[in-house]
Amino acid sequence: MMLVLLLGSFPGVAQKRKSNVKNPENPKLVIGIVVDQMRYDYLYRFWDKYSKDGFKRLIGQGFNFRDNHYNYVPTYTGPGHASIYTGTTPAFHGIVGNDWYNRETGRNTYCAEDKSVKSVGSSSKAGEMSPVNMIASTITDELKLATNQKSKVIGLSLKDRGSILPAGHAANAAYWYDGSNGSMITSTYYMQDLPEWVKAFNKRNLADQYLSQPWTTLLPLEQYTESTADDQPFEGTFSGEQKPVFPHNIPAYRGKTFDMLRSIPAGNTYTRQFAEEAIKAENLGKGSVTDFLAVSFSATDYVGHQFGPNSIEVEDTYLRLDQEMAALLKFIDGHLGKENVLIFLTADHGGAHNPTYLQQLRIPAGTTNNKAMTDTLEKRLNQKFGTAEWVSKFMNQQVYLNHKVIQSKKVNLLEIQEETARIMMQFPGVARVFTADNLLRNNWTVGLGMMVEQGFMYARSGDVMVVSQPGWYDNYGRAAVKGTSHGSSYGYDTHVPLLWYGWQIPAGESTVRTHITDIAPSLAAWLRIQEPNGTTGRSLVEYVGK
Known part of the structure; x- marks a missing residue:
């Protein structure tokens, strides 16, 4: 009798119990x-x-x-x-x-x-x-x-x-x-x-x-x-x-x-x-x-x-x-x-x-010009590293450097990333820059660094990520910015x-x-x-x- 009672208390021994668990309900x-x-x-x-x-x-x-x-x-x-x-x-x-x-x-x-x-x-x-x-x-x-x-x-x-x-x-x-x-x-x-x-x-x-x-x-x-x-x-x-x-x-x-x-x-x-x-x-x-x-x-x-x-x-x-x-x-x-x-x-x-509306209200705002920034960047890189097409693209607030040219010219990738970041920081409306190397070597858990890192994929993202100041965005080369845009942090x-x-x-x-x-x-x-x-x-x- 005692043996039966003890066995009944061990896992794996079949027992009849009334279940109170309901079948899961899901929306249709x-x-x-x-x-x-x-x-x-x-x-x-x-x-x-x-x-x-x-x-x-x-x-x-x-x-x-x-x-x-x-x-x-x-x-x-x-x-x-x-x-x-x-x-x-x-x-x-x-x-x-x-x-x-x-x-x-x-x-x-x-x-x-x-x-x-x-x-x-x-x-x-x-x-x-x-x-x-x-x-x-x-x-x-x-x-x-x-x-x-x-x-x-x-x-x-x-x-x-x-x-x-x-x-x-x-x-x-x-x-x-x-x-x-x-x-x-x-x-x-x-x-x-x-x-x-x-x-x-x-x-x-x-x-x-x-x-x-x-x-x-x-x-x-x-x-x-x-x-x-x-x-x-x-x-x-x-x-x-x-x-x-x-x-x-x-x-x-x-x-x-x-x-x-x-x-x-x-x-x-x-x-x-x-x-x-x-x-x-x-x-x-x-x-x-x-x-x-x-x-x-x-x-x-x-x-x-x-x-x-x-x-x-x-x-x-x-x-x-x-x-x-x-x-x-x-x-x-x-x-x-x-x-x-x-x-x-x-x-x-x-x-x-x-930004034009904000400026009318004396609220700080402005626009950047990706094409003008790219032209200036290319010129400055030519001065430092020699004449070549160093920049493949500037889009999504990211600079894509020309890796094939960099390799053929035997330029250090990390060095040209850092120089690009230094140049981009000098433009009006730029708050911060991050290089791809920064993002690969660091791990931010809060703040702007985290947001940039979580939007970055090495195979598809640029070499340098540019963060604009609040109220600023690209004017796409237009003299007057109409409507609105988005993309910021x-x-x-x-x-x-x-x-x-x-x-x-x-x-x-x-x-x-x-x-x-x-x-x-x-x-x-x-x-x-x-x-x-x-x-x-x-x-x-x-x-x-x-």
Whole structure:
């Protein structure tokens, strides 16, 4: 009797016990929403004019991480989307810019380019794209792996990189907009022919309809009190337009293509409509496992670049985007129900105030000129090391030195890197420089050094990284800077929204410092799957309380 009792207490001896462990519950659908170039303060600057059903609903019924930042530079669209979905930085996922200089080919490499695939849905080369340049897995890849490929994963955006990188390597599909024919297209990486529902959507000719209407303000012009007056010298114009003022006569300026849809709020309407069609036609959220839809709204970026963050155009675009959010949430209510869908909303980067506008307010700001800096750098290097083409490229705030010339001239690479850094520090608007050797030999855990290091990959990045002073950015050789740009390590480019909503998400907020790389591991924790293989972020589930 005693022997039986003792055996019953040892591991491995079968015992009948009532389990209190419940089967894991997962959302039926995850929807990732990225708003291109959405500064964090847009949530509140236009608050009084938002409806109760869009951004206010996401914040009021969801969880708001108010101090969410990018933790690397440069802050661009390609790296941003890749970092959101891989849970790591360019140092590990490899998307170090929208483009980067390739020393082997002597040309720029676009982050989503893939000449081994063909366009599907277009006769143009706009479909020669895939995720092959991204060298880490995404949370969408991990979902496919966790469910033995049963989950459906679809990415969509007006921008190819805003669709392809979030969808990951194992996606069922990624779709993006081709301005040459006004249609959503894909590539042979995913399929050989467009699904019938995509063909039917394209046949509706929505792009042509939207481009046949002028862009007028949603509200009376005098109510846009959060923005500067309509006609400003630091705002850009559409080609052929005399002044950057409402109404914008889109039919007169659109030209012979459909590209302008990207640059008006209707581009976001088009994206939202395509997202709803994807959910319905693909029966997303209707299966036995979790599905994933990655949506990126891109028109905000084009409008921001052209008009700047203080323009009425940007405010009007966000008031209209608020309506798109309300429409999407209403659609989800009817199709799946809020309780079955987990949504996050964030941005791929922010945007700077226009330096001319800041200077008018006596706030320090300025512009650099990459071409002039490169010419001066080349001249100074010639004086020290002899005449040669020492510089291959200056882009993404990085100097790429010509390694082949350096080797042939028997110049020490570290010496010419240090000399380049010394020269670059002398230009107005430059705050710091880092050489590739600095980044390889050191390990920063905080501050600017950490941000530069986490955006650096030796095989794809430059030899010298240049950090501008706050409020400064490249003028691309233009006499007057219009609109805005982004890419810096400062809050106006790094501080972006992070909202969670829907499935098991309580209402609340936190001011804990979070990073964009925390999104993917948080999703992994909620879905009870493996985080992406390069993840360096952390799960935020404990702060949300679920």
